[in-house]
Amino acid sequence: MFQQYADITNISHSNGSVAGGLILTIYGRHFGGRLSSKRAYIDDTPCVVTEVMPGKHITCHVAAKPEILGSDFEGNRGVNYEYWTNMTIDGIETILWLDNLDPGYNFQRLDAANLDFDDVNGTRGRHAGKFTFYFKPPHTGHYRITVEMYMRGGGAAKLYMDGVEKMSSSFRYGHSRTMDVILHNEVKYLFQLIYHSTEGSVYMNTKAKYYNTTFTNTMVKKADQEQQRIKITSTVLNEVQDLVFIRELKQNHVFEVQTVTIDSVSHDLFRFGLYGVFTEPLSISFTEKEIQDSLLALPIWGPHESVSVKRSYSPALSIPTFTYEITFITTRGKKQP
Structure with a gap:
């Protein structure tokens, strides 16, 4: 019965960190083939054997020196x-x-x-x-x-x-x-x-x-941004409108009537004006016919247009007033006094 010791001829590293983590390869002979039976140490620090190649080398993972371990986390x-x-x-x-x-x-x-x-x-x-x-x-x-x-x-x-x-x-x-x-x-x-x-x-x-993923297993150039060409066509449809004309009953014209009130105390003379032109000075003593003639003398009337004037006096008020009701006999529309 005899015992055979390992013969170490070389090691892959001559120094390393006290924090551990080094993968150390030990070269030599008589290492045997059973991984579970192999033990290696650096001083008193275990070096966990991870591989055995009989007659060639063993590989182990160097642990950290116990005094420098900073936490219990792996x-x-x-x-x-x-x-x-x-x-x-x-x-x-x-x-x-x-x-x-x-x-x-x-x-x-x-x-x-x-x-x-x-x-x-x-x-x-x-x-x-x-x-x-x-x-x-x-x-x-x-x-x-x-x-x-x-x-x-x-x-x-x-x-x-x-x-x-x-x-x-x-x-x-x-x-x-x-x-x-x-x-x-x-x-x-x-x-x-x-x-x-x-x-x-x-x-x-x-x-x-x-890099060994579906997306990063090869190096490629910068990605080109997607470009799309959009073509828009349309058909012009002309608008169609249906117009229905309903015959209306004939109605009589309603002539525009304007009323002007003048107090007899403050205004003895006054003037009427239409579309920027005015009559000559009028007096509160003028008759309806005189005022109507002054209005018809203005250069604004067309054929078949006329005017009528009604004059009334209100002496019972606190200030006696004259009221002139002027009716424009025309189809032209609203007048601009």
Whole structure:
């Protein structure tokens, strides 16, 4: 009876985050073929075995160090944002190893992988920062990871996924970078975005877009807006009206009658006018015939037109008055006195 130990020849990563999430491949011999019987540890931290290739390698998922777990939620809900003010570095990679014991340390927990900080008071200045978060894909397939970053004074940034550098660039004035990856929904991925800025103002937004859907499985140009040509035709129909003429009975004309009252105290002389022309001055002593003749002398009458005048006197009133009732014998209509 004898016991055979595994012979480890190499490992895929020599370092990783204490927050866990790294997919580690261990190369060697004598691993055996039963997945359930395999155990792996990083110090005293379990590394959950996910795959065994007998005689070649095993793959395991590194857990976080127990002392840095921030909550009981899977994936450590939220984003850990750490930054160190007035920090000068020798290589941006060294930010991965900064911790709360380094000078200028600050910590925030964000609800999303998004930050918009405007250093209006100049309190942060040249500084280094690190965003740490987990992403557990809802589906297995093709994802596009986009990092949008703005640093007013310029700077550099790198993105790590499970401890492996995936994106590196200088950022200034709203630059963005993308990468395409295949992710599995049963795996929890650790993302770390580190940056070094020469000034305090920083904007960061990280997002993942799933492409294996009916609508986004291919890249296409911008969609053209729908255009429709509408043709309207009409037929002109002429209006038709039926007119019915009813013969009316012949009626006698009713001539217009106007009454004029003149007090005998204030007005001894007066004039009548029609259509802007007037008679000569008339006196209250004139007879009906004299007044009628003065009216007929006006140059307004047509053939077969005439006028009649009736004069009456009312001495019993408080002011004695003369009333003239003038009848226009014409079919022309209402007169304009």
